[in-house]
Amino acid sequence: MSGAIVRPYGDTTGDGMVQVSFTLPLPHDKRAEGAALQLAEKMGLAPALLVHAKAMGPDFTFFVVYGSVTHLVDVDAVTVVPREFPLLSAKEVNAAIKSPLRRKLLVVGACIGTDAHTVGIDAILNIKGFAGEKGLEYYRELRVVNLGAQVLVPELVERARAERADAVLVSQVVTQRDAHIHNTTQMSAAFREAYPAGTAPLLVAGGPRFDESATAALGVDRVFGKGTTPGEVASFLVHALAPLPAARTP
Amino acid sequence: MSGAIVRPYGDTTGDGMVQVSFTLPLPHDKRAEGAALQLAEKMGLAPALLVHAKAMGPDFTFFVVYGSVTHLVDVDAVTVVPREFPLLSAKEVNAAIKSPLRRKLLVVGACIGTDAHTVGIDAILNIKGFAGEKGLEYYRELRVVNLGAQVLVPELVERARAERADAVLVSQVVTQRDAHIHNTTQMSAAFREAYPAGTAPLLVAGGPRFDESATAALGVDRVFGKGTTPGEVASFLVHALAPLPAARTP
Amino acid sequence: MKLARTHTTVSVERALLRMAGLTGADAERIPWVNHLVDAVRDQVGIEHGVALPVWDALVRGEAPDLLTLAQLSASGSVTLRLPEGRDATRAAAAARRAAGAGVRTIDRRRAERDRLVKRLGDPPRRPWIYLIVATGDIYEDIPQAKAAARGGADVIAVIRSTGQSLLDYVPEGATREGYAGTYATQENFRLMRAALDEVGKELGRYIRLTNYASGLCMPEIATLAGLERLDMMLNDSMYGILFRDINPVRTFVDQRFSRQVHARAGIIINTGEDNYLTTADAVEAAHTVTVSQLMNEFFAKEAGLANWQLGLGHAFEINPDLPDSFRLELAHALLARELFPDAPLKWMPPTKHMTGDVFRGYLLDGFFNLAGALTGQSILLVGMMTEAVVTPFLSDRDLALQNVRYVMDAAGGLCEDFHPPRDGFIQTRARQVLAEAIDLLDRIVDDGMLNAIGDGTFGLMKRPADAGKGLAGVAKRAPGYVNPAIDLLEEGATR
Amino acid sequence: MKLARTHTTVSVERALLRMAGLTGADAERIPWVNHLVDAVRDQVGIEHGVALPVWDALVRGEAPDLLTLAQLSASGSVTLRLPEGRDATRAAAAARRAAGAGVRTIDRRRAERDRLVKRLGDPPRRPWIYLIVATGDIYEDIPQAKAAARGGADVIAVIRSTGQSLLDYVPEGATREGYAGTYATQENFRLMRAALDEVGKELGRYIRLTNYASGLCMPEIATLAGLERLDMMLNDSMYGILFRDINPVRTFVDQRFSRQVHARAGIIINTGEDNYLTTADAVEAAHTVTVSQLMNEFFAKEAGLANWQLGLGHAFEINPDLPDSFRLELAHALLARELFPDAPLKWMPPTKHMTGDVFRGYLLDGFFNLAGALTGQSILLVGMMTEAVVTPFLSDRDLALQNVRYVMDAAGGLCEDFHPPRDGFIQTRARQVLAEAIDLLDRIVDDGMLNAIGDGTFGLMKRPADAGKGLAGVAKRAPGYVNPAIDLLEEGATR
Ligand code: B12
Numbered sequence A, B: 001m002s003g004a005i006v007r008p009y010g011d012t013t014g015d016g017m018v019q020v021s022f023t024l025p026l027p028h029d030k031r032a033e034g035a036a037l038q039l040a041e042k043m044g045l046a047p048a049l050l051v052h053a054k055a056m057g058p059d060f061t062f063f064v065v066y067g068s069v070t071h072l073v074d075v076d077a078v079t080v081v082p083r084e085f086p087l088l089s090a091k092e093v094n095a096a097i098k099s100p101l102r103r104k105l106l107v108v109g110a111c112i113g114t115d116a117h118t119v120g121i122d123a124i125l126n127i128k129g130f131a132g133e134k135g136l137e138y139y140r141e142l143r144v145v146n147l148g149a150q151v152l153v154p155e156l157v158e159r160a161r162a163e164r165a166d167a168v169l170v171s172q173v174v175t176q177r178d179a180h181i182h183n184t185t186q187m188s189a190a191f192r193e194a195y196p197a198g199t200a201p202l203l204v205a206g207g208p209r210f211d212e213s214a215t216a217a218l219g220v221d222r223v224f225g226k227g228t229t230p231g232e233v234a235s236f237l238v239h240a241l242a243p244l245p246a247a248r249t250p
Numbered sequence C, D: 001m002k003l004a005r006t007h008t009t010v011s012v013e014r015a016l017l018r019m020a021g022l023t024g025a026d027a028e029r030i031p032w033v034n035h036l037v038d039a040v041r042d043q044v045g046i047e048h049g050v051a052l053p054v055w056d057a058l059v060r061g062e063a064p065d066l067l068t069l070a071q072l073s074a075s076g077s078v079t080l081r082l083p084e085g086r087d088a089t090r091a092a093a094a095a096r097r098a099a100g101a102g103v104r105t106i107d108r109r110r111a112e113r114d115r116l117v118k119r120l121g122d123p124p125r126r127p128w129i130y131l132i133v134a135t136g137d138i139y140e141d142i143p144q145a146k147a148a149a150r151g152g153a154d155v156i157a158v159i160r161s162t163g164q165s166l167l168d169y170v171p172e173g174a175t176r177e178g179y180a181g182t183y184a185t186q187e188n189f190r191l192m193r194a195a196l197d198e199v200g201k202e203l204g205r206y207i208r209l210t211n212y213a214s215g216l217c218m219p220e221i222a223t224l225a226g227l228e229r230l231d232m233m234l235n236d237s238m239y240g241i242l243f244r245d246i247n248p249v250r251t252f253v254d255q256r257f258s259r260q261v262h263a264r265a266g267i268i269i270n271t272g273e274d275n276y277l278t279t280a281d282a283v284e285a286a287h288t289v290t291v292s293q294l295m296n297e298f299f300a301k302e303a304g305l306a307n308w309q310l311g312l313g314h315a316f317e318i319n320p321d322l323p324d325s326f327r328l329e330l331a332h333a334l335l336a337r338e339l340f341p342d343a344p345l346k347w348m349p350p351t352k353h354m355t356g357d358v359f360r361g362y363l364l365d366g367f368f369n370l371a372g373a374l375t376g377q378s379i380l381l382v383g384m385m386t387e388a389v390v391t392p393f394l395s396d397r398d399l400a401l402q403n404v405r406y407v408m409d410a411a412g413g414l415c416e417d418f419h420p421p422r423d424g425f426i427q428t429r430a431r432q433v434l435a436e437a438i439d440l441l442d443r444i445v446d447d448g449m450l451n452a453i454g455d456g457t458f459g460l461m462k463r464p465a466d467a468g469k470g471l472a473g474v475a476k477r478a479p480g481y482v483n484p485a486i487d488l489l490e491e492g493a494t495r
């Protein structure tokens, strides 16, 4: 890259071109078109080309706008959450758990709240796996208890305690009205409450619309977003739970 | 409308949802995704959901982002250029020209510069017309000289003088690198130069990507944008050129 | 299915009370029907049905009417018993009278629909255009549904809030707090029905309304649908078992009752075969769709539904990156069409392979629409470009309708030119799927259906018969079980 | 066409000089070929061809080489004459030698293409995927073209700047200042050819390059294309007349020469029937496309082009709101396919009815792609969702390729199932268009072709034969006219 500042690219370096579409709750007329251009301007499009406007019934209008955004993107200012753990093979994961821990790691997984989208968590947990990687059940040194869908938080806490879970993995796919955020924070609070300070299992949340940098706000130890593979999760578990040689040397 | 402030509408009043797509000249990786989110944030999306990122070769990435814009649209602040003239029927146009002027109005039309898109200006001028309205040639009291495509500005000025044009209508459809703006300002400057002050014909520019409020910047008397109909143009010509009864009474 | 005739469930019993006119809920929004059935269960058990204990109490004058009785039962101030002899006969007669009133309302609603359809007209063509609204707030749903109807929708489905299927009661009143869908309540049904009748009048086209008779309260919701003139209901013989881990016996019992109601109410059911393809692979599992359609057909007929009421489901869920994916879809869709020539098949759009690339998604939906047209589907659930992103925006629906219109108007007639040769790719594939379906059916016949479900045959879910939610609400019917709602439905009687 | 054999034009003469190796321009970027031809015109006239006066001057030692001669002619310090007798014979021989070198370069380029195609391979399937770049800046075009090739393009067309067609000279050097397209220059050709060869090697697929042999400099550009190994050229027998108001005689003369070069260079021509449908209505004017294709075929064969070089054009431009619009498109596309079974038909995407609704546009392009697959088109110009908005963005091209890939992979095989019945809508429509085309041809035969063009038969444009741009550059050949380039091309000779 030549320098840390870039702009969107339409067909010429630096042209800044973007495409935007939205609906305004206004009947379609010149005023609505002016309002659409006002919004485009506020978004930084200058000039903004209103290329499509269509009435959707008497009260709404849909717009498509193209234009050049004046904003500059400062690539250096982007903070990428670096993967804080090395990616391990299944063999390495098993080895890293076996020798120091001398027991299997116990992982409880669930899709909590009223969410019933289990395909994602199953992709992480089931042997079948995801994107060509086997799921956590495949790892000899992991024991997986998959509670399935629509698990209520109290039920989850209880099972985690009963199983002496090392890690609890919860999935949230429905995000309308921030359901995933409410459910996850409620879950983490319940664990903090149920366990003496510092003894709660490792809490991991995952789902396609999660922001991976939101751990603190959610009260969990790690967040995984869309496209996560089982290997990443297993590697993270090892990193967080199995005191590795390097960590043990003072 | 309930109040003058609106926000974009996804599926709930006030949710502010918009869709944005753009390309950044960065290879597809986490940093590029962070850069895309940074841009979305600068555009006012909070929270911004990066829903699609695709490498286009090694140097570019395409993004689709959804999110809620924080901007408010102030509908009262929208200035709609109101049509400054009444819409007349062909009969009224003819009458308005005939009685006061006692001669036909002469209109010269052309697609100037290297632009060869004549369909638009033909739609205004030719009998066939546009959107069910006959073109200016159909009006008994208008005489139309359509110079066609790729007319050079000096040639246009000369013909306008030779024909004693009352109005000159130019079309510009190609807008890449602001070709339409350059050509139109060049054209208006040439007319101001060639004619004694205040005697230049009425200058009208048209084309699908013109901003109707840009008359001053372009140096023309009126700008017509996409979807213009011949009737609107004829009505404007009468308004601007034929001193109407109301105007004649002191 | 024998199971269904020999058991009852709390929801079947509550459905009887709803049919008899008991509505409303306490301050905590627990419906009175729940209080009263719980009281019966606690004091007498439900294995004889609630009809005898409840109407016996009324005959005995424990309360002047059902509502008061239910309220008293909530505070524990009613004593219920299982009447015998003449008391039982009297109670049964009273119960039948009460249920008969409900059945007649359902009949009236059906007649009303027939009248409106005659007056306003059916959609001008097939497939019917089916659109969902899913804001969670009935008052946002209503304008969106109207906008959709004006944009060309023939059927509006109000998607249900997540979690409702596992509630063992039906919420009350108009609701605004659903997640990714709006609660199914009698009042929401009524509000939406009225809105669609209004817009239907405006448009000169009867707009159908759909909801879900599914989950733990399937029998009650079916009853409410009949009472409020809904026109279609999602209702599958295995969905609750597979996707909500509801106990299989509970499901089959509830299922049968709800289908009897639908049969009576003239409601078209929509089955859920599309769902298997969202969890299993749409090519590998193609034959499970066929098998499930046959099972749904069997149970539906058994419950009295006519062919025109069988909106059997299937879906366009093959990975679009697979070579010839579109032609595979055509093969599967044609197979369904030919196996069930008289059923109003419901054709579901791509969801699983939709991504955040909304442009690609819009194209895929266009090809889904084309497949629908080429294979003569009856009900087309319109796909949304934002499938992988959000519940539909108002504009998504408008764009989606534009997509359907273009495809149907521009290319709909292409079926005239579409003739897959007998040994070509499409027919060969259809035969293969059919053969696999027959194999699987043979295995199910040998092993028994509950075992097949237990083994993960459908949608890769394993569901044993003695587990799952709602099992506690099931009871084996005792000899002398009375449920006048079931009797009226089976007899086709009105009083 | 007799006209073409009895006239010459300044551009044909300049093309001879280019073939003989004269390149470069003065400080004002006026090419030396223009200076030299202008000098001949002013001093002797071009009706005898420039070959004799120019090589006579060289033989006479007025200058050591062509370039110097041209430079001297620009400053007016050369006297030219029309040699006679032995002088003429000697000049003609020298001219033929010089032109022969150029023809042999073109032959070498053609052999080179054959070698590369053999080594790297042709696109794996039909239709070939044809994509445009149009930034105006060759240095932006190049990375975009490479990206497009990596994304699946088989053919890259560099769209030309507006206005170039009316320049009576070919600009020089690498250019960055085009409007909505990049100037066609020899250097730009070379740069892009090298870039595509590079990416072709990387991809293991020969990537074809296209430009425009059209406008006032058609013969010269055709020559440059041959010299720089371009693979296809837009080249229509009437486009310049109709859409650029170029004089018809000029056009026919230039046309014939350029096609002879294309024939020799193994270049596929792309004709411009699509353009009629952007100005006239695509249903009403459908038969004019057929007539123009037949005319283009006729002139092409006359100039020596083989069937495999006839990229006859047609387009998907019917108003999508018209009922059955897609099937009408299929009818028209099939008609072309059946009339010209051996021609590599070029199928152009929707443009006129594209709007700012990019979602709808993306869908329409998908159906265009499907029509291309169903009717066996050979070269598919990929449509862009931003057609009505801007010249293509990088991402538009990527999305468009994804669209093509989906349609071809998922539904391409559907032609197996596509059998329009003889009396069905599609075949009936195709017969109707054919009948209208035959009628029109009859009328043209009766009235003469120039009259038909003059009357506005094509694309609604009226173009009389004695008007239009470039007329001044036309001359009726005098007896004894010499142009060794034409001779070599007609004889198929190399020296
Ligand atoms: C399949 C599906 C279903 C299936 C679910 C079957 C099942 N057993 O899971 C069925 C048909 C039952 C279904 C139903 C509904 N669905 Co649904 N469904 C989908 C669909 C099509 C695909 C989801 C999926 O399986 N993705 C594939 C998996 C592998 O990806 P993933 O979930 O992102 O998981 C990956 C990562 O996120 C991560 N991950 C996920 N969880 C976890 C957890 C941990 C610990 C870790 C480490 C990683 C991790 O790893 C996985 C592998 O990379 C999406 C649309 C779409 N195309 O995305 C809608 C979608 C998710 N559904 C939606 C809705 C609304 C519903 C309903 C609520 C609708 C309704 N009201 O009836 C119902 C009810 C479900 C409920 N109560 O929750 C919405 C959610 C909208 C939103 N953003 O809020 C979507 C987006 C569709 C839409 N646009 O409306 N659905």
Ligand code: B12
Residues within 6 Å of the ligand: B114, B115, B116, B117, B118, B119, B120, B121, B123, B124, B130, B169, B170, B171, B172, B173, B174, B175, B176, B204, B205, B206, B207, B208, B209, B224, B225, B226, B227, B228, B229, B233, D134, D159, D160, D161, D162, D163, D179, D180, D181, D243, D275, D278, D279, D351, D352, D353, D354, D355, D386, D387, D388, D389, D390, D391, D392
């Ligand atoms: C038809 C067409 C052509 C035809 C033109 C035929 C002709 N005789 O006009 C042909 C095939 C020749 C052509 C060629 C080219 N085209 Co072209 N073409 C189009 C197309 C498909 C439609 C334009 C059209 O006819 N619209 C219909 C008319 C009725 O609408 P309109 O022009 O907007 O006119 C209305 C109003 O704007 C207004 N109006 C217009 N003018 C005037 C004037 C006055 C005085 C008034 C009052 C009103 C008025 O009234 C009209 C009626 O409402 C557009 C894409 C699209 N879908 O828009 C591309 C498009 C305009 N073309 C484009 C380009 C780049 C070209 C080329 C330059 C490409 C090339 N390098 O070869 C060439 C060369 C042309 C040149 N030298 O200018 C680009 C312009 C990009 C840009 N924004 O800069 C477009 C947008 C396509 C694209 N995305 O690349 N094109």
Ligand SMILES: Cc1ncc(COP(=O)(O)O)c(C=O)c1O
Residues within 6 Å of the ligand: C160, C161, C162, C163, C164, C165, C166, C212, C213, C214, C215, C234, C235, C236, C239, C244, C270, C271, C272, C275
């Ligand atoms: C048959 C059937 N029932 C019910 C539902 C909805 O399920 P729930 O309300 O349990 O989320 C679906 C899903 O679309 C379905 O297909």
Ligand SMILES: Cc1ncc(COP(=O)(O)O)c(C=O)c1O
Residues within 6 Å of the ligand: D160, D161, D162, D163, D164, D165, D166, D212, D213, D214, D215, D234, D235, D236, D239, D244, D270, D271, D272, D275
């Ligand atoms: C045959 C042909 N020649 C030339 C052109 C381009 O024309 P110009 O360079 O004159 O704008 C086109 C338009 O696409 C065409 O179809």
